Each structure stands twice: as C-alpha cells, then as structure tokens.
Amino acid sequence: MQLQTLALRHVPFEDLGLLEPLLAERGHGVRYIDVPVSDVAALDPLAPDLLVVLGGPIGVYQNDVYPFLDDEIRLIGVRLAAHKPTLGICLGSQLMARALGARVYATGAKEIGWAPVTLTAEGRASCLKHLDGIAVLHWHGDTFDLPGGATRLASTPLTTNQAFSLGDYALALQFHAEAAGRALESWFVGHCAEIGATPGISVSGLRADTAHWTPAIARAGRACFDEWLEAAGL
DSSP states (O other), rough: OOOOEEEESSSTTTTOHHHHHHHHTTTTTEEEEEGGGGGEEEEESSSSSSSEEEEOOOTTOOOTTTTHHHHHHHHHHHHHTTTOOOOEHHHHHHHHHHHHTTOOOEEEEEEEEEEEEEEOHHHHHHHHHHHTTTTEEEEEEEOOOOOOTTTEEOOOOOSOOOOOOOOOEEESSSSBBSSOGGGGHHHHHTTOOOOOOOOTTTTTHHHHHHHHHHHHHHHHHHHHHHHHHHHHHH
C-alpha cells in the first residue's frame, strides 16, 4: 500500500525540493495543499502518513491578516499530540513550535544566505549529523522559543533554536536542507523585495553561493532526510 505525504505549501516556489524525489523512491504519493486558497480546517490531521509544513514569507503571529494560520496551527497540534510523523521547514518549524505552545516572534534581523549550523550533542547524534560542516540555506527573520519537551538540535549565532525534535516522529528545521540548485532562481524572483531590502545580500551573491554549496547539500540533505524518514517508519 502506497504511503501518503501531505505537503502544506504557502508560496508555489517553496516546495519539497530535493525531498520530493526521495519520497517517491521510498514509495510515497505526494499531495500539495496550497494553504492560502484551501480549506485547511476540512483536512483530516491524522490521515497522511507524513505531514510536511513548508516555508513562506509571513509570520505565525500575523494570523489577524492571514486567518488560515489558526487552522494550520490547530491541524499541526492535533497531529503532534497523536505522535504522527511531522516535518516542518522554516515557517513550518515556527508553526510547529506555536502548535506546541511556544512563542514565535521577530528577531529584528534577517538571516538570509548560506551558512552552517552548529549542532548540539543531541544534534550530532541525530539525522542532522549529515549536515555537520555543510552550509544550509537560511531565509528568515523570525524565531521561536524551544517548546516544552522538545530537544534542541542546532543553533547559529543569530538564532539559538535552529532545529528541534520530538522523539522520532517530529522534526522542525528553521533552515532549508531541501533547497538547492536551479530551483532557487524562483526564490530570487519571488523574494526580490526582501533581498533588495537586506543589507549585504544580493541575487548575484546568493546565486554564486548556491552553485558552490548545491553538490554538498544535495548529498547531505538527502542523507539527513533519508535517515529521519527511516527512523519514523516511512
């Protein structure tokens, strides 16, 4: 019987990236839900074998402007309470943190570009060990407090909580280990205003760093996700 992955997508170009072919190889059928134009409240939180909550350029605390965020948080909360496999990336990690009762807030600075994370002892013993010493893509200005019961896996100087886990069933990554290669050209267009407003960041610089780091993250990101999926029984 084919496994089912449901991916909650907030902008079209922030998709599953290198995770998508890996899921196909592992026998998953993938269904995207474009959250802003979908009825998230009508989704069954427990139906998919894997839920992936993807990134986006909005804040969890902007639920007055984007009320669908409340439906997402409720869905994620039900799923996590049932210990069902859940992966959150960037905004997805922030939504997971909020669903677990943690505060999500703006840092006052942008963390955009390629840089490694520093793994905790628990991170070095986790699937994130494959990312040790490898630059990953950062693209955020928000962060979250570590949820109660969660294990911190990685940090950067600007962002203490870069990744956390709950047992083998939940993994939250503030950074992007799924994004690489030519697909990021769509990000450079979609996020052009943010790039232009962030000192020290340019499309040419991001493009050059993407070309440099793509071979490494393509290998390391795949190995990281593959190990996590295996541990989660997927």
